Amino acid sequence: MSDLLIQADELKARLQRPGCLVFDVRHDLAKPNAGREAYQQGHIPHALYLDHEMQLCAPCTGQNGRHPLPDRADFAALMRAQGLTARSDVVVYDAGNSMFAAHLWWMLRWLGHESVAVLDGGWAAWLAADGPVESGLHEASISEAQALQGLVQTRQPSMPTVDARAVLGNLDEPRFTVLDARAPERFSGQVEPMDPVGGHIPGALNRPFVQNVQADGRFKPASQLRAEFESLLGDRLDRGIVHQCGSGITACHNLFAMELAGFRGSALYPGSWSEWCSNPDRPVAKGA
Incomplete structure (x- = not known):
């Protein structure tokens, strides 16, 4: 897997090897349920869905923006529950132009997880490459060994922010x-x-x-x-x-x-x- 981007054909081969976590973050700002519905209709096999409105932001107060960053410890706990460990290779994708995928890429890097790439062209590229499709809801499964490995959440964020x-x-x-x-x-x-x-x-x-x-x-x-x-x-x-x-x-x-x-x-x-x-x-x- 390359540093930042992964192509659909590369991901097809990568899925056959252990240690790869794939996240589907398709979303529509005007239709909050559209991404989850699209995921349930079809997604990359074993991909997990994360919701930009419900999971990847903190509550809005009216003064902190429409998608405020979650607390870093809360985000770490969420990703641990998805099975993420310090050894995971992560791939993120959305419907096609990577606007939501790039956001989760940044959040994972902000958390301190370096091995994360965006699927170039997203879901549209996956379909164009005749990638296999799975429907329904795929639930995260996390072993005790994974839980004990934990995350690199104590590192300084590798992506700086300003207020x-x-x-x-x-x-x-x-x-x-x-x-x-x-x-x-x-x-x-x-x-x-x-x-x-x-x-x-x-x-x-x-x-x-x-x-x-x-x-x-x-x-x-x-x-x-x-x-x-x-x-x-x-x-x-x-x-x-x-x-x-x-x-x-x-x-x-x-x-x-x-x-x-x-x-x-x-x-x-x-x-x-x-x-x-x-x-x-x-x-x-x-x-x-």
Whole structure:
């Protein structure tokens, strides 16, 4: 399995060997049950389903964004219950463009688990490769030996985060560049279908996450991604990048694409725009 991406044919071979955990995170922000229903109709054999609304976020308070990060210890317990150990090779996939898969990839790396890859092209690529399909619900099975092995949850997170206070402080004394993964019309404030306020964090640049993939949902070649990020960010790459979006999900897609391009170590603002705009004292910019 490669560092970050795995192809469908590679995964077919990998499934025959022990120690591989596959997670299905198909989801529809407008239809919260759609991902689970799709999973039950058909999924990669032995894949486990994780729900972005019910399992992969903390409760919303109205001030912490639409998909707040869970407590790290709670997330570790959830993944332990799925059978994850320090020795597990993990593959994550969604319907096709990897917006939700990249988020779980980031969360696992944030937890300290390094061996995790995204299925390039997701479920659509699996079907196109004539991968076997299983229906129904596959339950996690965890042995006593697995439970005793535990997780690497005591390690420092390998994926850094920043909070709203740090982003606010950065406006007056810039130390990093904020990169917004939302669509241009949401960034500019022309439309805002999900949050009560339109616009963007002052000084942020826009890189819609869909620009990271090709028409079939697979990621662009690393060399192309590198050239595109260099063109957009220039010498800002040397000063640090913080990714954000609407609620911290598609921001991980840009972060993942930058890792593919060889730009390692950027950070995530998990609360993103939905947290930022919940406080009227935080400034809002409009336009492109």
